[in-house]
Amino acid sequence: MTDRTKPTRLSAGAALAVLVACVVGGPAVAAAQAPDGQAPTTAATTVTLEEAIAEATGEHPNIARARADRRAAEAQRKQARANFGPTLSASAGIQFWNDEITFSTSPGGDQVPQLPPPQTPYEEIIAGLFTQTEPTVVRDQITWDVALTISQPLGPLYSIYHGYRATEFAEEAAEEQVDQVSRDQAREAAVAYFRVLQAQALLETAQQSVEQLAAQVETVSVLVEAGATTSSQRMRIEVALAAAEQEVIQARSRVRLAQSNLAVALGRNAQERVGANAVDADTLPGVDGSPEDAVEAAIANRPELRQLELGIEAAQAGVKAEEGTYIPQLVAVGQYSHTEGQGLAGTDTAFVGLSLDWTLWQWGARYYAVDEAEAQVVSLEATQEQTSRQIGLQAKMAWYDLESAVEAYGVAERAVAQAEEAYRVESVRYEAGKSTSTDLLDAQSALTEARNNRNNALYQALIQHTELIYATGRPVTADRLLRGGNR
Known part of the structure; x- marks a missing residue:
């Protein structure tokens, strides 16, 4: 019978199995792998990218607030319309x-x-x-x-008409704001989704490192017993194994944090954890068009610029409404x-x-009211011009960032192949007694780093692809992010 007063010790393989179950498995799997007397870790719910975007753009509090603002703008327009008729x-x-x-x-x-x-x-x-x-x-x-x-x-109808036009433009701007907030939430959800996948990939790499080092410990133990190497060589690898296990623990925490961040992006509570379904590396986006095409698309499509344009039109209508106070x-x-x-x-x-x-005569009060309204028009026009430049720069930067990320992934992919071959060769040489444990650990560390770089490059490319689609004002959809181009 097992002594319950003593802590249960797990082998490296059993600990790894429990770790995988807690992070990516279901509750039943985690319970099966957990040692007696320990409660299993609650698994995260898993969604697809399409489901994540749909949820984030559905009933998210930010979107609910934007819709409430649109409703208020509609009510203001209807209030202004009522001023046309008799009272x-x-x-x-x-x-x-x-x-x-x-x-x-x-x-x-x-x-x-x-x-x-x-x-x-x-x-x-x-x-x-x-x-x-x-x-x-x-x-x-x-x-x-x-x-x-x-x-x-009768006389006030001139001001009433232009005041009503201002509320019409404000309502259209509120509608554009709903679209902008929806796009913001879709981008945030997509980026958080890819961050979860990136964290999971780093966890898998850390687990692979633990498995390789555990296998090395077994191999070197055989060599020590055969007198082919010293116990200090085994201790060096065991130290590296302990460090790798610590990295697994940290990677697991990063996965959980990324899953909570995804939950918040979807409009859920931070206490929840939302996992992400893996995507195929073949979905790596290409770089279409040119930076100039990206800038042109951004200027044509971004709802922020449309909002500013409607704001200018509303301000111009406000000028005419103020001028109407001159009429009897x-x-x-x-x-x-x-x-x-x-x-x-x-x-x-x-x-x-x-x-x-x-x-x-009112000591120029009406004149200065008109002057104030005209100044607001000038201010909005200046804001529109500067925002247009910033959006163009954002689109161009996103295009170059995606190009760099795609190229970096290609380099990282080749580096993994080279590191895997170097590790294979070094393992054979170590077993043959032609290299030291230091050489083997260096090769294993280089392989882990190469795999991490590849994973980071892959998901960074997907994130930059998301940023480019967002920056150019195109719909942020799962189909476009995973299967479509960025034009």
């Missing part, structure tokens, strides 16, 4: 006075002055006032009124009101008319 408003009021107001033309019926017979309706009203014995109520103690007013702007503010008005308790005042009244408001 209907209602008002009401009730008043409690300290006393009512009355009017009397005679202290009594016997003292009413004798008037000639009335000949007109007006004279009949006057005669009625002088013949009535009760006072006439001019205002009740409680009065109230309601009114409905409809107004249609003519408004057509109609009103109906009902009044109770006002005595001689009419109960129901209505009118239609025109209202003119024209501010003739």
